[in-house]
Amino acid sequence: MGLEITVLCSLGQHPGSGRPRCATADVRALALALQLGAEVSAVHVGDPESAALRDYLGQTAGRRSLECLDVIDVPTGRDIRPALIDYLRQKNPDVILAGTHAECGEGSGMLAYDLAAALGHALVANIDSLSVAADGSFELTQVLARGRRRALGVDGPLIATIGAGAAVRPVFAYARAVRGQIRRLKPAVECPLFVAPSIRPARARPKRLRAGSGNAAERLRAASETPAGQGRLLVDPSAEEAALAIADYLRAEGLWPPS
Amino acid sequence: MPLRRRARRALQTPVAGRPLRRDPRAEREPGLAAAAHSAATGSAINVGPSGRLRRDPRAVVRQAGRSATGRLRIDRSGRAGTVSHDRGASEHVDAGPELICIEAPAFWIVVVPDYEGGRLSSHDRDVFGAARKLSDGAEGAVVAVVFEAGEDLGAAGADRVLCFDDAAFAGYAPDRRAAAIVAGAAALTPRHLLFPDTAVAGGDIGRRVAAMLADSPAANVHRLRADEAVSRADGDRADYLRAPSRVLLMAAECELPIGADRCCEARRLEPPAIEPSRTTITDRGLLPTNPGSVPLAEADFVISAGNGVTDWTAFHALAEVLGAAEGGSRVVCDAGLLPRERQVGASGTLIQARCYLAFGISGAPQHLQGIVRCEKVVAINTDLHAEMVKRGDLSAIKDAQAVMPALTRLLEVRVGGA
Numbered sequence: 001m002g003l004e005i006t007v008l009c010s011l012g013q014h015p016g017s018g019r020p021r022c023a024t025a026d027v028r029a030l031a032l033a034l035q036l037g038a039e040v041s042a043v044h045v046g047d048p049e050s051a052a053l054r055d056y057l058g059q060t061a062g063r064r065s066l067e068c069l070d071v072i073d074v075p076t077g078r079d080i081r082p083a084l085i086d087y088l089r090q091k092n093p094d095v096i097l098a099g100t101h102a103e104c105g106e107g108s109g110m111l112a113y114d115l116a117a118a119l120g121h122a123l124v125a126n127i128d129s130l131s132v133a134a135d136g137s138f139e140l141t142q143v144l145a146r147g148r149r150r151a152l153g154v155d156g157p158l159i160a161t162i163g164a165g166a167a168v169r170p171v172f173a174y175a176r177a178v179r180g181q182i183r184r185l186k187p188a189v190e191c192p193l194f195v196a197p198s199i200r201p202a203r204a205r206p207k208r209l210r211a212g213s214g215n216a217a218e219r220l221r222a223a224s225e226t227p228a229g230q231g232r233l234l235v236d237p238s239a240e241e242a243a244l245a246i247a248d249y250l251r252a253e254g255l256w257p258p259s
Numbered sequence: 260m261p262l263r264r265r266a267r268r269a270l271q272t273p274v275a276g277r278p279l280r281r282d283p284r285a286e287r288e289p290g291l292a293a294a295a296h297s298a299a300t301g302s303a304i305n306v307g308p309s310g311r312l313r314r315d316p317r318a319v320v321r322q323a324g325r326s327a328t329g330r331l332r333i334d335r336s337g338r339a340g341t342v343s344h345d346r347g348a349s350e351h352v353d354a355g356p357e358l359i360c361i362e363a364p365a366f367w368i369v370v371v372p373d374y375e376g377g378r379l380s381s382h383d384r385d386v387f388g389a390a391r392k393l394s395d396g397a398e399g400a401v402v403a404v405v406f407e408a409g410e411d412l413g414a415a416g417a418d419r420v421l422c423f424d425d426a427a428f429a430g431y432a433p434d435r436r437a438a439a440i441v442a443g444a445a446a447l448t449p450r451h452l453l454f455p456d457t458a459v460a461g462g463d464i465g466r467r468v469a470a471m472l473a474d475s476p477a478a479n480v481h482r483l484r485a486d487e488a489v490s491r492a493d494g495d496r497a498d499y500l501r502a503p504s505r506v507l508l509m510a511a512e513c514e515l516p517i518g519a520d521r522c523c524e525a526r527r528l529e530p531p532a533i534e535p536s537r538t539t540i541t542d543r544g545l546l547p548t549n550p551g552s553v554p555l556a557e558a559d560f561v562i563s564a565g566n567g568v569t570d571w572t573a574f575h576a577l578a579e580v581l582g583a584a585e586g587g588s589r590v591v592c593d594a595g596l597l598p599r600e601r602q603v604g605a606s607g608t609l610i611q612a613r614c615y616l617a618f619g620i621s622g623a624p625q626h627l628q629g630i631v632r633c634e635k636v637v638a639i640n641t642d643l644h645a646e647m648v649k650r651g652d653l654s655a656i657k658d659a660q661a662v663m664p665a666l667t668r669l670l671e672v673r674v675g676g677a
Contacts, residue, residue, distance in 0.1 A: 108478035117470040122539045125463040147553030151543035197501045234655040242655040243665035
């Protein structure tokens with residue numbers, strides 16, 4: 001099979017313990033690529049000595065795992081995009097997969113968009129599944145809010161991002177993590193220094209509440225009670241009248257007739 | 260009595276021509292000093308001449324609201340003052356909110372709401388609130404860019420509206436929309452472009468616009484001022500502070516939406532003619548989803564059963580034809596009539612559906628807590644005095660077993676006739 005997929009792998013951090021690990025969304029992207037039975041390569045830009053990179057080599061899906069992880073050695077505090085764009089230009093895969101956001105650092109989710117602009121690829125955000133149609137185009141399912149899915153078709157080279165909640169789940173195999181190779185690459189282009197923003201530890205954001213607080217009974221009442229006397233009330237209508245009134249109401253809300 | 264003496268001292272008025280005497284006791288207990296002022300306001304709780312709080316039962320009844328059933332709704336939460344104030348405000352709104360017109364603004368701020376199906380989400384309104392916060396102090400104006408017609412944007416805070424309602428922008432066309440926004444913005448040269456940072460709508464288009472403008476946007480911004488944008492980053496462990504970028508992707512609840520007492524004019528601007536760009540992405544429409552498999556927390560439309568439902572075949576049939584997710588009260592789930600993950604309420608799922616259809620649910624406080632974030636509630640119950648009937652935007656006092664099949668029949672007739 002001729003399909004080539006490159007997965008962009010970043011380092012993550014466990015939300016509780018703070019230990020370095022592989023990023024959840026990137027692992028999902030890797031699992032999706034492995035499941036497809038395509039020729040999969042993975043690349044990380046950063047420190048090749050990070051222990052957490054071995055986690056990527058141990059992820060298996062469809063009984064396959066990575067044999068080799070390319071790591072472009074770029075010191076921290078530098079813009080990784082030139083090195084990555086140069087690497088992907090030379091590799092020229094059919095599909096590039098990445099997680100939607102990095103777990104460490106700014107995590108603005110702009111990397112995939114900058115790559116798509118630089119490489120001229122089509123970009124689809126937040127996909128759940130990927131397959132290749134008979135004519136060589138890609139068929140994607142995109143995750144929307146409220147449990148909905150959208151079918152999309154894409155011709156030509158593609159960058160897709162995958163959320164941390166995607167359905168594919170890989171299985172970790174320790175032996176493969178030990179056996180896999182990490183290939184160190186030197187960046188062919190210079191990576192400029194990044195302007196560091198000022199950073200402060202996050203404080204919990206206050207939740208938006210309705211005005212008023214007090215003891216538990218008052219808070220419960222405030223949370224569960226709404227000012228009454230706004231709604232329309234039908235007292236003992238016939239079943240058909242009630243059904244018509246509900247249908248009219250749902251139509252006004254755009255829920256009738258159901259799609 | 261010491262209290263009475265203290266009150267008399269606090270209430271003493273300065274004699275004309277003499278300097279005002281300080282009263283240390285009144286300073287220590289400002290409630291007593293304020294007694295004279297609050298006595299004239301006519302609120303239900305006054306301070307008597309002795310300095311004690313006195314509740315006027317007639318004023319309590321006057322200020323209480325009426326429920327749909329005509330019963331008194333007395334607010335004992337201690338917020339009576341704010342409630343009566345709110346009522347005064349809503350009377351003011353009936354007279355018409357203040358219309359704000361800005362003819363020649365100093366600068367523009369572009370807001371691109373998700374505006375899904377022509378409706379503003381609360382996230383969209385928050386983003387408008389953040390834009391107004393930037394523009395109001397500095398004579399700026401807000402332009403909304405939307406891709407379909409719908410709800411009034413002036414009430415959310417848009418001074419101008421740029422509407423590209425061409426068929427080429429319908430569905431999933433983020434690259435075309437981004438190109439249109441950049442072209443529309445080129446004429447106005449806005450100071451900032453604000454997007455709600457949602458996964459596949461605002462966040463997607465906003466990042467495309469940022470890539471086209473070669474900007475590095477601040478994402479997930481939860482605090483925005485003219486000189487500072489604060490993004491939640493590093494896996495929600497740190498805040499990144501920087502000067503606001505041109506493109507800003509705003510988090511939910513980043514700012515309060517504008518109040519109901521203000522309204523902007525939302526004047527339509529003529530959108531520039533744009534040749535839709537060639538795209539390699541084709542939208543093949545939404546996939547049919549099984550509502551039963553959608554998690555209750557994500558469902559848009561929930562039909563829920565309580566102890567008043569005995570005809571479960573009719574309930575499941577109605578849920579299927581309506582395409583709604585099924586939910587139930589604790590009683591129903593305890594009895595094993597619905598699986599546990601379908602339970603709505605404090606010990607089940609807190610849902611945020613757009614519409615909640617409750618059959619035979621009386622409305623325990625724990626259940627009502629679960630539907631606090633539902634927009635519209637329709638209640639069908641045999642008990643006129645049930646809490647759920649009070650909560651409902653439309654309530655019918657009728658047996659659920661009669662209404663459910665009637666609704667199913669009505670739907671089948673409509674679909675068959677169409």
